[in-house]
Amino acid sequence: MKARLCFTLLIACLAPACEEAPRPVPPVAQSGELVVLTLNGPATYFEDAQGLASGFEYDLASLFAKELGAKAQFLLAENPARIDKELRNGQAHLAAAALARHFDFPGGLAWGPSYFTTQHQVVGRAGDGPKPRSISDIADKRVGVIDESVAEYLISSPTPLPTQLNIERLPPGTSTGDLLERVANGTLDYALVESNRLTLAKRFFPQLEVAFNLGKPVDYAWLVSPVDKRRILNAAGPFFDRIRKDGTLKRLVDRYYGHATRISAIDSEALLEKIGAQLPKLRPHFEEAERVSGIDWRLIAALGYQESHWDPAATSPTGVRGLMMLTDETADRLQIANRIDARESIIGGSRYFALLREAVSPRIPEPDRTWLALAAYNLGLGHMEDARVLAQKSGLNPDKWQDVRQVLPRLADPESFQQLKHGYARGGEAMQLVDNVRNYYDILARMNPRDTPVPGVAEPDQLSTKGAAPGK
Numbered sequence: 001m002k003a004r005l006c007f008t009l010l011i012a013c014l015a016p017a018c019e020e021a022p023r024p025v026p027p028v029a030q031s032g033e034l035v036v037l038t039l040n041g042p043a044t045y046f047e048d049a050q051g052l053a054s055g056f057e058y059d060l061a062s063l064f065a066k067e068l069g070a071k072a073q074f075l076l077a078e079n080p081a082r083i084d085k086e087l088r089n090g091q092a093h094l095a096a097a098a099l100a101r102h103f104d105f106p107g108g109l110a111w112g113p114s115y116f117t118t119q120h121q122v123v124g125r126a127g128d129g130p131k132p133r134s135i136s137d138i139a140d141k142r143v144g145v146i147d148e149s150v151a152e153y154l155i156s157s158p159t160p161l162p163t164q165l166n167i168e169r170l171p172p173g174t175s176t177g178d179l180l181e182r183v184a185n186g187t188l189d190y191a192l193v194e195s196n197r198l199t200l201a202k203r204f205f206p207q208l209e210v211a212f213n214l215g216k217p218v219d220y221a222w223l224v225s226p227v228d229k230r231r232i233l234n235a236a237g238p239f240f241d242r243i244r245k246d247g248t249l250k251r252l253v254d255r256y257y258g259h260a261t262r263i264s265a266i267d268s269e270a271l272l273e274k275i276g277a278q279l280p281k282l283r284p285h286f287e288e289a290e291r292v293s294g295i296d297w298r299l300i301a302a303l304g305y306q307e308s309h310w311d312p313a314a315t316s317p318t319g320v321r322g323l324m325m326l327t328d329e330t331a332d333r334l335q336i337a338n339r340i341d342a343r344e345s346i347i348g349g350s351r352y353f354a355l356l357r358e359a360v361s362p363r364i365p366e367p368d369r370t371w372l373a374l375a376a377y378n379l380g381l382g383h384m385e386d387a388r389v390l391a392q393k394s395g396l397n398p399d400k401w402q403d404v405r406q407v408l409p410r411l412a413d414p415e416s417f418q419q420l421k422h423g424y425a426r427g428g429e430a431m432q433l434v435d436n437v438r439n440y441y442d443i444l445a446r447m448n449p450r451d452t453p454v455p456g457v458a459e460p461d462q463l464s465t466k467g468a469a470p471g472k
Contacts, residue, residue, distance in 0.1 A: 024090025
């Protein structure tokens, strides 16, 4: 479902004659809509190049709206510090915006059930002297926080607070990526961030490390407005209980955070180095491949990096060769004369991947269709379909990558593969390939952002530290 966005509710009235505040939203049953206030960002809500909405909070709130028999309508808040005011004014039914349940708000607002836990962490550059262990160890350092956040409260609340602590408060709404970039380039010595946001952003800054935790873990929860509050709170408890028990919540967490935890600082650093050293001469070939295949060139580049680290002469013990590591049979099928020619390999690999994605069942939505096609690039379509069959037999959804991912290692288990049409396969390798490509794609997309969408080019979910602006 494409999110419907309404900005007028969140923009202050500038006309002198405008005195009336916007009317509160009606109850859910009256309008048939659950109005949700959220933020643009990788942990909440973002749109891909096709204008399709995505994000952890977006998915959760959309599922909850269905629970209420309503459609979700999303409003984007520019300033997180205004969320409680908008809710008190009745401009939305709830805020689903990765809010840490730390403060109690007046004015009839109420917290819903907790559904995610995060930990505030002090982050600095690795190797910059002895690692600090407490606030007192960074008393003379420049420490960045985002103003009016829980982090800002935590860094200011210890008693006694070191008198020399130099706190730099960035404006509300500053992204974690922007904050960490200041630490990486030396503008700040340390930053205080939430662990889940650090997970998404740290891939772009492999030189950073966690120094120490600050405070106790805090829970995320929705903040509910006075409008229809009783109905929403009464429904939210059973809703979160159900999605915990049936695994939906766990799958959503893994979808948006899981792959980002499965990349090392060494891998990130190596890719960032090659982006500067090797990508400029290869980029024209990747962009040509995009025009030929309709696949985002950054995704093709991510797959090529996974296959060969962009080495045109790469060769495996089984005879797979070239930058995109094509078999002799695939090269013949695609009429590739020279597998170790970088341009031919890149264009051939992109065409092959496009064919695989077309072969995946058209009922499967993006980005799952792309992730399943990536698994097929490693395994072959037959083994990938075996994995989907195995997922269905295990009570999982064969159209969801996170479910299929769970059973891929079992393709190497005799008790499983002996019952499958195509037999044994190294499913664990395909699982790792997809995780790696997703991370490499995120890094490439951050380093090479698009100014405008490219018509006809499919772009999978992107978890960048800044998120994608609506329509971008």
